[in-house]
């Protein structure tokens with residue numbers, strides 16, 4: 598018998614191994630983040646998890662699931678929006694990422710850049726600063742909204 602059946606996650610084998618450990622509740626949260634491809638706040642997430650019977654999960658459960666996904670590198674927290682999004686990019690755990698946040702449609706794209714990472718590392722090094730997370734949030738309009 599297969600350890601895990603078909604799944605909607607289109608990641609590589611590594612992503613598959615990471616998501617295989619998810620509880621159903623955490624997986625449901627990740628599935629919504631992946632499907633929506635935008636930043637989602639905890640309370641909107643709670644609404645989206647509402648069952649057919651109208652029952653919502655407890656906020657603490659949703660916050661724990663979101664924290665877990667961020668810890669595992671499966672999602673990121675956008676400080677400027679107090680919201681979360683799935684990590685759609687294959688990058689190292691401590692690699693700097695830039696988020697391009699569309700203020701019109703809410704779409705968020707994640708990008709990495711070698712030169713940007715090198716610059717950020719030299720900035721931190723110049724200040725003898727041990728960076729834990731390097732996240733840049735860039736606000737503006739996406740290609741579709743600017744067209």
Ligand SMILES: [Zn+2]
Nearest residue numbers: 684685686694
């Ligand atoms: Zn990411």
Ligand SMILES: [Zn+2]
Nearest residue numbers: 699702739742
């Ligand atoms: Zn847009």
